[in-house]
Amino acid sequence: MLERIRRHWVLYVLIAPILIYFCAFLFYPMAQGIYLSFQKAGLLGPVGFIGLENYAKVFSTPMVWQAIWNTLILAAGITILGVILPIIPAIALVQVVPDWLKRSLQTIIYTPYLFSFVIIIGIWLNTLSPIGLVNTVLLETGLISQPITFFSDPFWARPMVIGLTVWKDMGFHALIYLAALLSLSPDILEAADIDGANDFKKIRDIILPHLMPMIKVVFLITLLGSLRTFDSAFLMLNGRTADQIRTLAIFTYERGILNFDLGVASAAGVVLLAVSLLIAGLARLFLRNEEDEVRNA
Amino acid sequence: MLKGRAVNVISYIVLFALAAMMIVPLWSVLATSFSTKFGSLQPGVILWPSTFSLEGYDTLLRRLDFLLPFANTMYVTMLGTGLHVLLSAVAGYVLIQEDLPGKKIIAGIILLTLTIPTQVILVPLFVVFKQFGLLNTLFSLIVSELVSAFSILLMKTYFEQVPKSMIESARMDGAGHFKLLMDFYLPLALPGFATVAAFQIVHKYNLFIEPLIFINDPQKITLQIALQSVILGESSTSTNDFIAPNVTMAAIVLALVPLLIFYPLMQKYLISGLTVGGVKE
Numbered sequence: 346m347l348e349r350i351r352r353h354w355v356l357y358v359l360i361a362p363i364l365i366y367f368c369a370f371l372f373y374p375m376a377q378g379i380y381l382s383f384q385k386a387g388l389l390g391p392v393g394f395i396g397l398e399n400y401a402k403v404f405s406t407p408m409v410w411q412a413i414w415n416t417l418i419l420a421a422g423i424t425i426l427g428v429i430l431p432i433i434p435a436i437a438l439v440q441v442v443p444d445w446l447k448r449s450l451q452t453i454i455y456t457p458y459l460f461s462f463v464i465i466i467g468i469w470l471n472t473l474s475p476i477g478l479v480n481t482v483l484l485e486t487g488l489i490s491q492p493i494t495f496f497s498d499p500f501w502a503r504p505m506v507i508g509l510t511v512w513k514d515m516g517f518h519a520l521i522y523l524a525a526l527l528s529l530s531p532d533i534l535e536a537a538d539i540d541g542a543n544d545f546k547k548i549r550d551i552i553l554p555h556l557m558p559m560i561k562v563v564f565l566i567t568l569l570g571s572l573r574t575f576d577s578a579f580l581m582l583n584g585r586t587a588d589q590i591r592t593l594a595i596f597t598y599e600r601g602i603l604n605f606d607l608g609v610a611s612a613a614g615v616v617l618l619a620v621s622l623l624i625a626g627l628a629r630l631f632l633r634n635e636e637d638e639v640r641n642a
Numbered sequence: 643m644l645k646g647r648a649v650n651v652i653s654y655i656v657l658f659a660l661a662a663m664m665i666v667p668l669w670s671v672l673a674t675s676f677s678t679k680f681g682s683l684q685p686g687v688i689l690w691p692s693t694f695s696l697e698g699y700d701t702l703l704r705r706l707d708f709l710l711p712f713a714n715t716m717y718v719t720m721l722g723t724g725l726h727v728l729l730s731a732v733a734g735y736v737l738i739q740e741d742l743p744g745k746k747i748i749a750g751i752i753l754l755t756l757t758i759p760t761q762v763i764l765v766p767l768f769v770v771f772k773q774f775g776l777l778n779t780l781f782s783l784i785v786s787e788l789v790s791a792f793s794i795l796l797m798k799t800y801f802e803q804v805p806k807s808m809i810e811s812a813r814m815d816g817a818g819h820f821k822l823l824m825d826f827y828l829p830l831a832l833p834g835f836a837t838v839a840a841f842q843i844v845h846k847y848n849l850f851i852e853p854l855i856f857i858n859d860p861q862k863i864t865l866q867i868a869l870q871s872v873i874l875g876e877s878s879t880s881t882n883d884f885i886a887p888n889v890t891m892a893a894i895v896l897a898l899v900p901l902l903i904f905y906p907l908m909q910k911y912l913i914s915g916l917t918v919g920g921v922k923e
Contacts, residue, residue, distance in 0.1 A: 350743050355819050360736045360748055363729055363789055367751060370770065370785065371758050378766035434660055437653035440644060452909060453661045459901055459912075461848035463866045467873040467894045471674060471887065472667040478687045515660065520913055544646040573759050576850050580870065594764070601765030602855055610765040618762045 381611035391607070399612035409613060411588060412596040413620065415503075416572060419592060420624075422507035423571035428564045431515050435522035436552065451523075455516035462576040465509055470496060502586035506578050510571070518563050525559040526552065561632050568628055572621040593617040668898075675699070675891035682888035698888035699896070702872070708893065710861070711868035714780055718864065719846040722784040726842045727835055729789035734797030734834075735823055755791045760851065768855050782856040783849055783864065793838045800834025801827055833911060840908040847901065869897050 350357075382399050384391035403409050434454060441447040457465065472478045475492035483489045495501045529552070537547050575598070578590040591599075594617060601610025644650075670689060674682050675698050677691040684692070702708045736742070737749055760767070767786075768777075776782040804827060812826055828835065853864040872893045875885055905912075 346743060349741060353739070353742050356736050356739060356742055359732050359819070363733045363794075364748065364751055366729075366788055367755050369774075370767075370788070371755050371763075374763045374766040374770045375758050377770055378763050381766060381769070433656055436644075437656045440650050440653040441657065450657045450661055452906075453664050454657070455909075455913070456664055456905065459844050459848075459905060460898075461850055461866050461869075463848075463850060463869045463873065464894055464897055467869065467890065468667045468671055470873065471671055471891060476684075478666065478670060481687050512663065538645065544644040544649045547644060569759075573762065580874070594762070597765055598851075598855070602768060607765060607769065614762055614765055621759075621762070622757070 378611045378614050381607050382615050384608055386606060386608035395608075399608040400616075402609050403612045403616060408591070409593075409596060409616075412591050412593045413616075415578075415588075415590055416574065416592040416594075416617075416620075418503060419506055419574050419578065419590065420568065420571040422503065423510045423574070424564065424568045426507065426511045427514050427518060427567045427571070428560060430511060431518035431563075432522055432553075432556065432560070434515065434519040435526060435556075436548065438519065438523050439526055451516075451520065453516075455520060457513045457515070458517040460513065462509070462513070462580055465513055466577075466580050469509060496581060497583060497585050499585055499589050502581065502589035505581055506574070506590050510574070510577050514567070518567075521563055522556055522559055525556055529555050565625070565628060565632070569621065569625055572624060573617075593620070671891045671894050674887050675895045677888045679886040679888055682886050682891070695888075698886070698890075698892035701885075701889045702892050702896070706868075706872065706889070708868060708872075708896065711863050711865045712896070714862060715847060715865035718780055718783045718849070719843055722787075722846045723839055723842040725784065726787065726789055726793060727839050730793035730797045730838050731823065731827070731835065733789065733794040734801050735819070735827065737794065737798045738801045752791045752794055760786070764851065764855060771856055777856055778859045778862060780857075780862055780864075783846070783852055786849075786852045786856070787842075787845065793842065796838055797831070797834050800831040800837075804830045836908070837911040840911040843904065843908070844901070844912075865897055869893055 381391055383394055383396060385393050385395040385398070438447060438451060441450060460468075473493075473495040474480070475494055479495075480489075480492040484492060493501065495505055533551055534547060537551060542550070573594055574592045575594040578592050579595050579598070582590060582595065593613060597610045597613045597617065600606045600613060604610075670687065673690050674688045676694055676696070677688060678693050678695040678697050681692045681695070682688065682698070733752065737745065737752075739745065742748075771777050771782055771785075776785060808830075809822060809826060812822060817825070848866060849864065850866045850870075853867050857863065857867070872885060873890050
């Protein structure tokens, strides 16, 4: 054993800086966050242990409950739509026969995934402005009589965050599904044809079950990502929409960085971590149980 | 795959509608960016500039000094991606060694990092960066994701596909770790390197929360932050004038150019990576 360790010393030297990096910039901040959440924050740093006082303050702030609620609603919307909707373009892409057309459509639909939310919101700010494309069309067809102020109407705040996030991820998720669809054996579909199954039945009984493992993967990735929603909501946050889309991540930023209330902000951060670990754990448990049931059946 | 006529028609409608949702807004951005200030303020849809003008770009580059954030972002993206790929490859290489004592512990530590998302440790990260004296430096943006478990695991997956017999015989010939990495793993797992690099370039280019929190100095502002202040009209120009849509849209077009050049070149890797990554989760 010692001989093997000695023989591999170069490898340890190679991996050491990487492990030190993870300790210094991930585990240490994490520990620091938990430590700070139990400390009274002073101007120059923590000034003493105050037990659960920061947590008490966090849970007695109505804005925090609103932020938790907003986070959950946004996460639910983003996850449900972001998992289900991309199945449609994925199946549709398989139908496209000319290869060049298929590849072009794939490329175009995937593109928004590369854009930052700053760019995405900039693009849609133009198209959805009161004098922009969408309002012009809606006004001229007589569907609305007043232009909709998508970016400053509290009613539209959550649908906008959800919609733009789902739009950004649509191509990414669709291509994950597409890759899974391409591994579906044509023989099975041919057999279904011979049995006289129509397209609806093929989708329901063959394609969707085949996609199920990937749907679960996308579900978990999307759920975890959406619980941490920051960029999209932060950029759309203004006086009128704040109460609808201020997420827990945004609250910790406002408290910690802008107001420099490190204790309360850290406690809110720990709450966010706990909520996301809890939900992720439940989701995993739920998915696993279902898998077992399928296996037992 | 499906035979019905209805399914085919619906498929094309869905795909063309989705593509239009991408192309039309982008086209409108482009057309507005080439309009005059007056032209860009006209109500209605701008799908072609009424008078072609470079006024927007001129204002952006000359009065708002848009090149500086561009240069800062390029620096962070290139150096950050280079280091990220290098370190991910090294860690991936260590993880494929078969008889390394303590490998399980190393792998465990790396996997554990997947549970800690940046958004959750924002505030403590700020405190720690302050302790390390990294606040207000471009280097903080390189440090903030110097290496990640996701990239390490991706590299490891690609390295595992390199034939073991080939590595074994090279080792017999006396090849050391450095030579094995450079002469065998680098060329044979090149798609892996390209995939990690492609994702990292997009990630670094789009960094938003990190510069928002770590950087205050206007000299070190990055592209996304500059873009945000132009788009949301919070630009800190000395002249207190109103930023017209043609300037905003010109900023978006300029920010998109590097991405749209890079995308076709790296598309293959961006897509192959997502399927490898997807299966791994």
